[in-house]
Amino acid sequence: MKSSAPPIGRARSIALVSLFMASFMELLDATIVNVALPDIERAMDAHNAELQWMVASYTLALAIGLITGSRLGDIYGRKKVFIIGLVVFTAASVLCGMAMNPEMLIASRALQGFASAAMIPQVLSSLQVMYKPSERAGAMAGFSALAGVAAVSGPILGAILTDANIFGWGWRTIFLVNVPVGIFAVICAVKFVPESVAPVRHRLDLSGVVLLAVGMLAILYPLTMGREDGWPLWTFLTMGFGLVGLVGFVLLQRREERKGAKPLVAMSLFKNRPFAAGIAMMFLFFIPMNGFFLIQTLFLQLGLQYPILKAGLTMIPFSIMVPVLAGLSAAILARKIGRVVLQLGPLVIAAGFVVLILTVQAVGGTVTPWHLVTGLALSGAGFGMVVAPVGIFVLSEVPTRFAGSASGLFNTTSQLSGALGVAIVGTVFFDALDSSGAHSQSGVFIDGFTFTMWFMAAGMVLASAAATFLPRWASESDLAGDAPALVDA
Numbered sequence: 001m002k003s004s005a006p007p008i009g010r011a012r013s014i015a016l017v018s019l020f021m022a023s024f025m026e027l028l029d030a031t032i033v034n035v036a037l038p039d040i041e042r043a044m045d046a047h048n049a050e051l052q053w054m055v056a057s058y059t060l061a062l063a064i065g066l067i068t069g070s071r072l073g074d075i076y077g078r079k080k081v082f083i084i085g086l087v088v089f090t091a092a093s094v095l096c097g098m099a100m101n102p103e104m105l106i107a108s109r110a111l112q113g114f115a116s117a118a119m120i121p122q123v124l125s126s127l128q129v130m131y132k133p134s135e136r137a138g139a140m141a142g143f144s145a146l147a148g149v150a151a152v153s154g155p156i157l158g159a160i161l162t163d164a165n166i167f168g169w170g171w172r173t174i175f176l177v178n179v180p181v182g183i184f185a186v187i188c189a190v191k192f193v194p195e196s197v198a199p200v201r202h203r204l205d206l207s208g209v210v211l212l213a214v215g216m217l218a219i220l221y222p223l224t225m226g227r228e229d230g231w232p233l234w235t236f237l238t239m240g241f242g243l244v245g246l247v248g249f250v251l252l253q254r255r256e257e258r259k260g261a262k263p264l265v266a267m268s269l270f271k272n273r274p275f276a277a278g279i280a281m282m283f284l285f286f287i288p289m290n291g292f293f294l295i296q297t298l299f300l301q302l303g304l305q306y307p308i309l310k311a312g313l314t315m316i317p318f319s320i321m322v323p324v325l326a327g328l329s330a331a332i333l334a335r336k337i338g339r340v341v342l343q344l345g346p347l348v349i350a351a352g353f354v355v356l357i358l359t360v361q362a363v364g365g366t367v368t369p370w371h372l373v374t375g376l377a378l379s380g381a382g383f384g385m386v387v388a389p390v391g392i393f394v395l396s397e398v399p400t401r402f403a404g405s406a407s408g409l410f411n412t413t414s415q416l417s418g419a420l421g422v423a424i425v426g427t428v429f430f431d432a433l434d435s436s437g438a439h440s441q442s443g444v445f446i447d448g449f450t451f452t453m454w455f456m457a458a459g460m461v462l463a464s465a466a467a468t469f470l471p472r473w474a475s476e477s478d479l480a481g482d483a484p485a486l487v488d489a
Contacts, residue, residue: 011192012130018188019123022086024150025178025185026116029093030058030418031154033109034293035312036162036171038301040105043171048430049224050102055294056220056422057106061113062120063415064213067264067408068205070121074198078122078129083189085119090182096175129196152319152380155297159312202262209264211249216416218242223423227431265412266405269398275406277469278394279413284463285346285386286417288456291425292353292379295452298429303445304367314369318380325384334389334474342393342467345385350460352378357450357457365442382460389474396474428452 033040037051046054073081092111099105161173169176219242222235229235256263270276300311333341356375363371391410398406429452436447 014188015126015130015192015194018185018193019082019126020146021181021185022082022089022119022189023123024146025089025093025181026062026120027146027150028154028157029112029116029175029178030062031293032158032174033058034297035155035158035301035308036174037294037297039162039171039308040102044099044102044105046102047228048426049228050106051298052224052294052422052426053106054102054109056224056419057110058113058116059290059415059422060216060220060419061110062116063412063419064209064216065114065117066121066412066415068209069117069119070125070408071202071204072118073122073125074202075204077195077197078125079189079193079195082119082122082126082193083186085115085117085122086182086186086189089115089119090179090186093175093178093182097169097172097179099172126193126196129194149323152322155293155315156312156319159309163307163309163312205256205262205264208249208252208256211245211252212264215242215245215249216419218245220419220423223427227427227434265409266402269402269406269409272398273469274397274471275394277466278390279409281342281463281466281470282390282394282410282413283417283420284459284466285390286414287421287424288459288463289349289383290418290421291429291452291456294422294426295429295449299445299449303442303449304365305442310369314372315376317373317377318383321377321380322384322387325381326388327384329385330388330392333385334392338473339393339467339470341385341389342470343464345382346460346464346467348382348385349379350382350457350464352376352380352382353453353457353460357453360446361450364446365440392474393470396471425452425456428455 033054037054040046040054041051044050069081069085089112092108092115095108096105096112099108158174161177162171164173166173218238222238226232226235250267253263253265254267257266257268270279296315297311300306300314301308306314329341329345337344352375354375355378356372359371359375360367391407394410395406429448432448432451433444436444438444438447
């Protein structure tokens with residue numbers, strides 16, 4: 001298969017729109033469902049564990065498929081795989097919007113995640129093909145800005161769409177809105193996105209994918225479902241089986257690498273201390289962070305009885321501070337104080353969590369959005385301080401020959417930790433609700449919220465400690481935007 005000539009002028013702009021629209025949908029759907037969970041629970045009579053899976057199934061599927069999706073594009077053509085992923089994502093959005101029960105919605109969300117894993121790696125690879133090195137900075141800046149907007153606007157947009165109740169669809173609108181966007185993006189991609197393949201194409205590591213999927217599912221499923229069933233023996237046996245599967249995955253990857261093959265994960269990367277510390281930091285950071293996105297909407301809507309739009313708009317202070325501090329951290333702080341920005345970011349989030357805890361405990365069930373502004377703004381500021389520069393420091397000392405593998409593992413880690421965060425933090429939260437001795441609904445949720453927030457604040461302190469093992473400074477080329485960012489394992 002030959003690569004097609006890169007488009008120019010208006011054609012390239014339309015191709016860029018198609019790629020950006022796909023990216024925006026994927027990033028939006030990672031968070032947009034959170035704010036609608038209480039409405040979905042009421043409409044489908046869903047259990048707490050099923051609500052967790054409606055969030056986690058998407059991120060888990062995306063994490064498992066990311067590196068394989070990249071290799072599929074390298075082998076069969078990035079445009080082809082991008083379009084297939086985009087079509088499947090749009091169809092899966094229809095299935096989500098038409099879901100008749102929790103099981104159908106969970107399965108459809110997983111299909112969305114696998115489709116995202118096919119299309120998203122092709123976006124950055126296609127940008128590399130479409131733009132000369134001297135032109136890439138503008139396109140990448142646009143992509144980063146779009147990613148930031150999508151990541152923080154999900155809950156707000158989800159609340160607005162659900163509250164608007166267009167055509168009486170309610171929460172289903174958050175999925176069905178993808179349909180016209182997806183169709184338009186497909187039409188643009190077919191005509192204008194250039195075809196390209198990698199000069200060196202590696203075989204698919206399907207056995208690695210299966211072992212990783214089985215291992216993670218065997219751990220997350222009982223971790224999520226066990227609480228409601230009273231933690232029977234099968235939950236522990238299944239989690240033990242999952243751990244064995246993950247050990248088998250590690251051994252398989254090491255064997256493949258020793259043979260000179262291209263494994264899903266190059267295990268020798270973990271001999272690089274800064275990279276290993278960075279992966280540990282990401283787990284410690286994103287597990288509580290993604291858990292926070294889940295429990296705050298349940299606390300606001302079910303505990304404090306906020307209407308969905310009020311709950312969504314309550315998060316505005318958080319959403320404003322993320323892009324502000326992300327830009328400041330990437331442009332100034334990373335250069336001035338180096339890795340200290342990654343040590344301070346989690347501590348600022350922890351401080352925000354503590355402020356939220358003390359505020360809720362002091363005010364009680366009458367807490368208003370104005371009471372929460374300071375805690376949410378601090379949490380958003382800390383999040384922005386980390387998400388912009390973290391990849392630069394984690395990948396900065398990785399040897400060039402491992403850049404693609406390291407970048408792929410970096411992206412996969414952020415998604416896996418997101419799925420783990422929903423499972424672990426959600427389980428802690430719902431267990432805290434069950435053990436609360438309060439006599440009112442708001443009191444029960446305040447107990448559960450504050451206990452879980454202390455747990456997550458402790459996780460942020462550990463993430464800050466892990467950041468001390470990252471390189472003190474990133475190179476100027478990395479800070480200028482030349483650090484490896486492609487999922488190109």
